[in-house]
Amino acid sequence: MKRGFEFVTSAAQAGLKLPQRATKQAAGYDLASSQTVVLPSVWKLGLLRALKLIRKGRQLTTAESAAASADLQPYLVPTGIKAYMQPNEVLIIANRSSNPLKRNLILPNGIGVIDADYYNNANNEGEIFVQLINWGIGDRTIHKGDRIAQGIFMPYLLADQEAAPTATRTGGFGSSGD
Numbered sequence: 001m002k003r004g005f006e007f008v009t010s011a012a013q014a015g016l017k018l019p020q021r022a023t024k025q026a027a028g029y030d031l032a033s034s035q036t037v038v039l040p041s042v043w044k045l046g047l048l049r050a051l052k053l054i055r056k057g058r059q060l061t062t063a064e065s066a067a068a069s070a071d072l073q074p075y076l077v078p079t080g081i082k083a084y085m086q087p088n089e090v091l092i093i094a095n096r097s098s099n100p101l102k103r104n105l106i107l108p109n110g111i112g113v114i115d116a117d118y119y120n121n122a123n124n125e126g127e128i129f130v131q132l133i134n135w136g137i138g139d140r141t142i143h144k145g146d147r148i149a150q151g152i153f154m155p156y157l158l159a160d161q162e163a164a165p166t167a168t169r170t171g172g173f174g175s176s177g178d
C-alpha cells in the first residue's frame, strides 16, 4: 500500500466513487464533491453589499465589513475522501482547467497542498476539502459526484539546514498557527 484514497467514515455509505484518472496518461486523479452544494456568486454578494451601502449613504461599519468578508470567503467543498502516501510525498490539488472557463470556479489558494501527515488527523480524519470561489454573476450548484478538482501525487525534497520538525499535525486550514 504505497499511496491511494479511502473514504472518510462519515462518507463511507454515501455511494461515492474513489478518485479516478480520466485517460491513460492523465496525471490527476479527479476529485468529486461528496455533497450537493450551492456556491453563491461573489459578485452578487459584493453588489448587494455595495447597493445597501449606497442606499445608506455611508461607509460600512467594522462589524458590517467583517460580515461582508465572511460572506466572500471561499467555500470548502467536501470530497468525503482522504489520501494516504509515503512520508516523502505530497498530494497537490489543482483546479480543472474547465472550471474557470465553463463554471466560473476558481481555486483561490492556487494549488492545495495535502500533506502526508494530514491523513487520519485527529480533527477531521484527513478529509480533503477543495476551496472554490464562484466569480460568476449567478449562483452555481455543484451536484454530488461532480468532478471539481484533481489530485496529483508528487515526491518532495528537504533543505540541508532544516531542524527537523517534531510537531504532529492535528488538522488543516491553519491548524499549525497563523
Ligand SMILES: O=c1ccn([C@H]2C[C@H](O)[C@@H](COP(=O)(O)OP(=O)(O)OP(=O)(O)O)O2)c(=O)[nH]1
Pocket: 093, 109, 111, 112, 113, 114, 115, 116, 117, 118, 127, 128, 129, 130, 131, 171, 172, 173, 174, 175, 176, 177
Ligand atoms: O486545498 C486544500 C489545502 C489544504 N488542505 C488540508 C490538507 C493539508 O495537509 C492541510 C494544511 O494545508 P496548508 O498547510 O496548505 O494550510 P495552512 O493554512 O498552513 O494550515 P496548517 O496550519 O494546518 O498547516 O489542509 C485541504 O484539505 N485542501
Ligand SMILES: [Mg+2]
Pocket: 176
Ligand atoms: Mg501548513
